Amino acid sequence: MVKVHEGMLNAEGMKIAIISARFNDMITKELTQGSIDCLKRHGVKEGDIHLYWVPGAFEIPSTARKVAESGKFDGVICIGAVIRGATPHFDMVANEATKGIAQVGMNSNVPVIFGVLTTDSIEQALERAGTKAGNKGWDAALNVIEMVNLNKNI
16 A cells, blocks of 8 residues: 655644745735735744845845754745846846755755746736736745645655
8 A cells, every 4th residue: 555645734833934035026025925824824823934035036045045054944935026028137037046946945954945936027927926826925835834744754
């Protein structure tokens, strides 16, 4: 018989850090609020949610590394919004933020969740920040809860 392991969605007693970029804050504030709402609804006490604002998505990985290594948190959620423009800046920021967050996650003993939107337009970002496509910040919070619980069972 196959033994199945998966994380439950009970977040009671968890301490979670959110690293959120101020750049495109019209989007990131909504994503961050979605994460906070999800965490609270699943049992995380408001005082056990720590929010770290950074200037932009490029700065997320270094802060996420420091937070993950602090030993104070069960999981880390990384929130940002990189929206394509007329220059190659989008590709550089999106790629480096993605690689950096992935590297932190691979080298960390706690789950580090990627909640950075990379969209072609502001409309696509708005859709993912609580309109047509739901709130991806909420989804990132669900992911951190599940992964924290799964890691406890390994």
